[in-house]
Amino acid sequence: MPIYHKVANVRSGFIALLSLLFFAINVFSxxxxxxxxxxxxxxxxxxxxxxxxxxxxxxxxxxxxxxxxxxxxxxxxxxxxxxxxxxxxxxxxxxxxxxxxxxxxxxxxxxxxxxxxxxxxxxxxxxxxxxxxxxxxxxxxxxxxxxxxxxxxxxxxxxxxxxxxxxxxxxxxxxxxxxGESANLSPMKITKVIHEEDEDLKLVKVFWNSRPGRVYAVYVSEDLSEWMELDDNVQSEGEETTFIEEDLTDKEKLRFYMVEDITN
CATH class of the missing domain: 2.60.120 (Jelly Rolls)
Known part of the structure; x- marks a missing residue:
């Protein structure tokens, strides 16, 4: 099965999305x-x-x-x-x-x-x-x-x-x-990335279209070259899954996120 990645970056509260491919499905049968x-x-x-x-x-x-x-x-x-x-x-x-x-x-x-x-x-x-x-x-x-x-x-x-x-x-x-009717498995993008911070907390929420029963890994990079794994066991939440990276510091001005479907 092909691997689909989703990448997004966060720069001082400004959010930009770099789109790659994925699929979403209806879970009501x-x-x-x-x-x-x-x-x-x-x-x-x-x-x-x-x-x-x-x-x-x-x-x-x-x-x-x-x-x-x-x-x-x-x-x-x-x-x-x-x-x-x-x-x-x-x-x-x-x-x-x-x-x-x-x-x-x-x-x-x-x-x-x-x-x-x-x-x-x-x-x-x-x-x-x-x-x-x-x-x-x-x-x-x-x-x-x-x-x-x-x-x-x-x-x-x-x-x-x-x-x-x-x-x-x-x-x-x-x-x-x-x-019946063929399904249109159109390529999807990261739905949104939210950057939140106050005096005591700085975090990023990454959302992507997902499928039931899948497992995902989330990675982060500061230069799109070297990637560090944040979590290799993010369970699907249904049609949309969210990962939260917490405890970010002021030094971390630029963050790229990548999500990989690692379901066996």
Whole structure:
């Protein structure tokens, strides 16, 4: 994953911002759990009839041109089966032995996505939305062939992967991956730097756009050449995170700050 830095300087109370890149996301999700139709108005739907593959073939990135990749893999099924009366046309299954867990990864981040999941016999499952490998939102559910409401997914967050894990001894099939609106991960800047001082206290507050679940390191420099680490364990506070450097002296007239995402 690339590293994004944010740099700002403070000179005798005057604040200037030097912009570099980062991303911000909405942290309020709307899980799609046991829905009869999934997304109200998907941008596209992958139903696996877009291209024909030999029955039981391993599927990873064959459908990447349509926006989806399967990790580590699933298996292609070409047609209906009498044991799966509610499944029509080509679909994917988790194979024998079962691939568990597995992920549906998108070519780009989306604001919403859903997928048909069917299991026989029913199984408890955990559905997780991820962004760049980091969990964004998750919910527990039951996947079953007998349930007419078979769509699972998320809305109103930014994510690029649906991760599925299940605990039952079952056979699981995947169909009709719905992709919603693409997310615009526009480059962001440091939101603000505030310099405060009175007779007894001098401090600087640095604010930046952040993502839930991330960890940051903050550095300081007086010349943009040599950097000193101030803190290597700043936990994300959500959409915006703040770091405060306190106990500054009058000698420290010029300060450059840099923030690095160091999440493992």
């Amino acid at each position: 709307n899980p799609i759990d046991l829905s009869s139709s999934g997304l109200e108005d998907p941008e596209s739907t992958v139903d696996f009839s877009e291209m024909r593959i030999l029955d039981t073939s391993i599927v990873t990135d064959q459908f990447s041109q349509f926006g989806v990749i399967f990790e580590p893999n699933l298996f292609y099924r070409t047609a209906d089966h009498p044991d799966w009366a509610s499944v029509s046309g080509p679909n994917l299954r988790t194979g024998e032995p079962e691939v568990n867990p597995f992920s549906i990864q998108f070519n780009e981040a989306h604001l919403s996505a859903a997928v048909v999941l069917i299991a026989q016999p029913p199984t408890p499952a955990i559905i997780t939305a991820k962004l760049e490998g980091v969990d964004v939102e998750s919910f527990e559910t039951t996947i079953s062939i007998d349930n007419p409401n078979q769509y699972f997914g998320f809305e109103d967050i930014i994510f690029d992967e649906i991760h599925v894990s299940y605990s039952g001894a079952t056979r699981l099939r995947v169909d009709n991956v719905q992709l």
